[in-house]
Amino acid sequence: MKVKPKHQRLVLVVLAAAAMIGAVLLAMWGLQDRAAYFVTPSDIAAGKAAPDKAMRLGGMVEKGSLKRDPDGVTVRFTVSDGKSETPVVFRGITPDLFKEGSGVVAEGRLDPNGLFVADNILAKHDERYMPPQMANEVAAR
Amino acid sequence: MHGYANPTRFLKIARPATAWLFGIGLLLLVAGAWGGLTMTPPDYLQGDTVRILYIHVPAAWLGMAGWASIAAASISQLVWRHPLAAVAGRAIAPAGATFAALCLATGSIWGRPTWGTWWEWDGRLTSMLILFFLYLGYIALASAERERGGDGRMAALFGVVGAINLPIIHYSVLWWRTLHQGQSISIAQGSSIAPELLWPLPLTMLGFTALFAAVALMRMRAELARQKVEARLRRSMAE
Numbered sequence: 001m002k003v004k005p006k007h008q009r010l011v012l013v014v015l016a017a018a019a020m021i022g023a024v025l026l027a028m029w030g031l032q033d034r035a036a037y038f039v040t041p042s043d044i045a046a047g048k049a050a051p052d053k054a055m056r057l058g059g060m061v062e063k064g065s066l067k068r069d070p071d072g073v074t075v076r077f078t079v080s081d082g083k084s085e086t087p088v089v090f091r092g093i094t095p096d097l098f099k100e101g102s103g104v105v106a107e108g109r110l111d112p113n114g115l116f117v118a119d120n121i122l123a124k125h126d127e128r129y130m131p132p133q134m135a136n137e138v139a140a141r
Numbered sequence: 142m143h144g145y146a147n148p149t150r151f152l153k154i155a156r157p158a159t160a161w162l163f164g165i166g167l168l169l170l171v172a173g174a175w176g177g178l179t180m181t182p183p184d185y186l187q188g189d190t191v192r193i194l195y196i197h198v199p200a201a202w203l204g205m206a207g208w209a210s211i212a213a214a215s216i217s218q219l220v221w222r223h224p225l226a227a228v229a230g231r232a233i234a235p236a237g238a239t240f241a242a243l244c245l246a247t248g249s250i251w252g253r254p255t256w257g258t259w260w261e262w263d264g265r266l267t268s269m270l271i272l273f274f275l276y277l278g279y280i281a282l283a284s285a286e287r288e289r290g291g292d293g294r295m296a297a298l299f300g301v302v303g304a305i306n307l308p309i310i311h312y313s314v315l316w317w318r319t320l321h322q323g324q325s326i327s328i329a330q331g332s333s334i335a336p337e338l339l340w341p342l343p344l345t346m347l348g349f350t351a352l353f354a355a356v357a358l359m360r361m362r363a364e365l366a367r368q369k370v371e372a373r374l375r376r377s378m379a380e
Binding site: 010095128132 | 322
């Protein structure tokens with residue numbers, strides 16, 4: 001049977017695309033843990049994060065946990081992912097959006113006692129956008 | 142599509158379409174920008190910083206849609222040898238690169254007050270930066286090939302392979318833990334952006350898209366005119 005060159009090329013392109021998608025899916029799957037931008041308190045509780053290694057810790061600032069030391073620049077709070085918690089200490093200026101009940105990514109290292117010593121704090125924004133009045137209504141409910 | 146393989150027939154449509162798209166795009170953009178800057182309320186957390194979204198989201202969309210169009214043109218060139226495909230790919234690339242850069246710049250400006258950083262190597266930001274570099278690579282490859290008189294097949298292969306990055310950008314916030322927030326608008330779950338903040342976004346999205354199409358058509362016409370001049374010069378040299 002004679003195959004038209006046009007169809008032959010089409011089959012080649014489709015095969016190449018399938019091979020590429022397969023390769024990417026495999027790579028993604030392999031990268032899943034390594035490409036994560038931060039670790040969670042659950043990872044630390046499970047012993048997946050070694051102490052004294054530079055890493056980022058992500059989660060929610062637990063409500064009622066945020067405390068400021070008398071020196072005025074040291075903050076202590078607990079990061080939670082709903083299952084586990086990690087205490088964090090940070091000395092410096094926090095971003096405007098950093099507050100209790102919102103997302104945070106802390107850069108730093110875990111000390112041997114399980115306290116996360118952060119040298120930088122990033123506020124993580126979630127995907128909700130709303131005007132202030134509406135936020136008040138949501139909070140009131 | 143092969144009906145438009147004939148440049149004369151293509152130009153007959155492209156010429157008025159350029160003007161229309163340009164006019165409509167500008168109109169929508171002005172309306173969207175006016176609404177986004179003066180009529181929408183500020184966000185409860187970000188305040189007025191949220192308004193950058195009306196540029197950032199269309200820029201991200203066009204950066205990705207631009208490469209998707211390059212990939213489609215590349216496939217139609219490789220498989221069907223469509224004569225306008227290489228022209229289309231080369232015409233789209235600089236516009237796509239501009240919007241990818243705009244997306245990175247506006248994202249960075251938004252990230253400083255919101256996250257507290259200009260740049261972080263998280264999955265979404267890194268994959269978008271790679272898209273920008275892919276554009277630069279495509280532009281360099283396509284123009285080098287054109288100068289050497291090639292038919293643009295190398296650039297077309299690059300255009301198809303580069304499309305791999307598009308699903309990575311889109312799903313990066315789902316697959317990996319990233320600093321960038323998850324998607325706000327989806328077909329399945331609707332929008333988590335309040336309607337009074339959302340409405341200018343479709344206006345600027347459509348406006349930028351129409352402008353993008355107008356620029357791409359304009360560049361295609363310029364390229365076809367250049368090819369015509371070159372062919373005529375060659376003929377007059379031969380005589």
